[in-house]
Amino acid sequence: MADATRPPRGRKPHSSGHPSDDQSLTRERIAAAAIGMLDAKGIDNMTMRALAEALGSGVMSLYWHVANKEAVFDLALDSVLAYREPEGRGGDWRGDILHMVMDWRSTMLRHPWSALLLPRRVLGPNILVRLEHLSVCLRQGEVPEEYVNAAIWSIWNYVMGATLTRVTFGPSDEDRIAAQDRLAELGSVYPSLGRSRLLLDDDWDGAFRKGLEFLLDGIGARR
Amino acid sequence: MADATRPPRGRKPHSSGHPSDDQSLTRERIAAAAIGMLDAKGIDNMTMRALAEALGSGVMSLYWHVANKEAVFDLALDSVLAYREPEGRGGDWRGDILHMVMDWRSTMLRHPWSALLLPRRVLGPNILVRLEHLSVCLRQGEVPEEYVNAAIWSIWNYVMGATLTRVTFGPSDEDRIAAQDRLAELGSVYPSLGRSRLLLDDDWDGAFRKGLEFLLDGIGARR
DNA sequence: ACCTGAACACCGTTCAAGT
């Protein structure tokens, strides 16, 4: 993927001097407006035209600051994923990972569109900071070198799948009812699923944590 | 004495003669054409107009058989995810799960669009068969009841995240080069990531298996 | 029951032009 976080034409950061008139378009204003619009209206309603209107500019003005719509997504996505490590990081590699991952998940659930976007356009600097942190913690925990990358990717995969599923499947009442109906006939066709009431279980937070602990246990067992 | 001039236009359920003659639209034909088009041209180029053209019909004819474009996706997705358990299923719960999950992944990688679609539109009958199988295996393995659902979802999440990432991030050379460039500056900003060359590691199959084993180990430890 | 074209209400983006 092209580095869409870089402006298409050279653009100097807002120079000091005169107080910035809040009318002028900047990448920062575009990113902020995009985030607001994505949060409020969802990913499908985030159109370039709507974004321009929210910013009080013509549609095509955006394209001076931004290569295309994907670049807007990248901008919004990256600025939402920032993470700063907490101060008191003692040698507890497992706790540190757990903290970062929990924060990662809740950040994405606060901006549901980010879960849809992240697995499509990887590699923003802020998400790399999280992966770096993961890498450091694993080595601190003395996970053998040959397992470090696999461990990072496994956590990535897990977080990605969990947030995506949570976002698309969880909150809708419509889905809830469909699941109910399905479960009625489920008993005969899917007896084991029916017994555990998998589709009615709505303890998302608990399930997420349990699964993460399966993973960390398996990783920890390699030491 | 049959009317020899009459065109073989009779609509028989199972025509013995000319398969080329069934021009009529069915959900099955629509699903098959959609799968072919998705495989060949990718998800973004699967338009209702193109689909209709491939089927030799008008665009709006599709809407008699199908509610909308999403229904076409659901149809294609479900028919691709079928799974039949292998015959020789001995008491090896771990091996059975591993087999099903590996098949699941390779099926989705054969139809990359399915990885994009599945986490958005859950609950097709064929994918439920896979989840049911998972459920049965876990109980067979005597995983405690309170962990069964979490175990199922954790495997779901893992497979979902892994295939999605593989599909969107993996195959592109463009991405490969971007990762290279990024890694160059990475050494100073992300030392730990740089050391393990995470973004250059292309042993996707190995990483997937390792991660799955972390998970199964963690689950197995609950017994 | 099944199929159709015209038309509507949108998209993202190119382009030539303005300041």
Added chain:
DNA sequence: ACCTGAACACCGTTCAAGT
């Protein structure tokens, strides 16, 4: 350097109508 409207090449789907 920054912004703009008009226009292009598309979309999915509604509708009224055909057989």
